[in-house]
Amino acid sequence: TTLIGIIKEGKEVEKIKEGEAKLILLSTPFYSEGGGQIGDRGKIFNEAGCAEVLDTQRIDDEIILHRVRMLKGELEKASRVVAEVDKKRRKAIARAHTATHLLQAALREILGETVKQSGSLVGEDRLRFDFSYSSPSSDEQLKRITSLINEKIRENLSITVKEMSLKEAQEKGAIALFETKYKEKVRVVTIGKFSQEVCGGTHLSSTGEIGILRIISESSIASGIRRIEALVG
Structure with missing residues (x-):
């Protein structure tokens, strides 16, 4: 270039x-x-x-x-x-980003579909995910969330990325931060039949590449907003 x-x-x-x-x-x-x-x-x-x-x-x-x-x-x-x-570093970030999508899907399955993302930070083999929820997650709920994510990792689900109109993505049920201003064309990241999100980030080709996910903390950062931090790899 x-x-x-x-x-x-x-x-x-x-x-x-x-x-x-x-x-x-x-x-x-x-x-x-x-x-x-x-x-x-x-x-x-x-x-x-x-x-x-x-x-x-x-x-x-x-x-x-x-x-x-x-x-x-x-x-x-x-x-x-x-x-x-730096390909090694990008792969570590992709592991965390794909794991973040699995985390959101698992939260919605176990805590309910009222869970909505309010922020995130994806780094090298670690992630932070903020979401709307009214009460702390119990130890049992966190165990179920972790278990479900690692089950999906072991299943080695394929990950596909497809470009489509925002309207089509919404019709397909893709999750998006709709307060965000999207272009007319968006990228939809689909993980097996478990997760579908509008996302412009870097991802793996299959979930097995994540390795394992471990939640290290769950806390409140504001009224009605919880934060989960996790490690992957």
């Missing part, structure tokens, strides 16, 4: 030799932070220099900023570069 912009200390520059900057690429394989999922890391390099990508953020539909730290040499605007995602 081509390096089309370099921003250092708030100003556009022609090249970077040291320190941190934000790079804009003509096209990028990096996933930018969104939908609760953290941004990709990796490297951007060519024969002249190499930068470590520390974070990836989307400014709008068109612009994705790669926050980098120079490792060696220099990178110049308009030069050709290789954009390389």
Whole structure:
């Protein structure tokens, strides 16, 4: 791809030799932070220099900023570069994101369909899921939720991603954060017959790749809002 912009200390520059900057690429394989999922890391390099990508953020539909730290040499605007995602880290994040979908489906099955997502954070082999529910989950309920999720992991359910209109997704019963502004076309992530959600994040190809899920905490963060934190892998 081509390096089309370099921003250092708030100003556009022609090249970077040291320190941190934000790079804009003509096209990028990096996933930018969104939908609760953290941004990709990796490297951007060519024969002249190499930068470590520390974070990836989307400014709008068109612009994705790669926050980098120079490792060696220099990178110049308009030069050709290789954009390389840290695949091991992305896989760890995908494990947690797919597990988050299983968690929401399990919560709705065991606690009831009044459960609605109010927030999430998906990181490397760990997740945080906030949802609407009026009372704490009992130890027995948490055991049942964990057991159901790990059962679905062992079943190695296939995961499919399909693009469709928001209207079609709603008609199919896909869960979405409908206070979110979606585009006319959305991605629907389906996990066997267990889960179907509108989601733009990265996922596995089957649930068996998650390994195992363990809930480490359940707490209240606001009136009528509960938080579950879990580890996977």
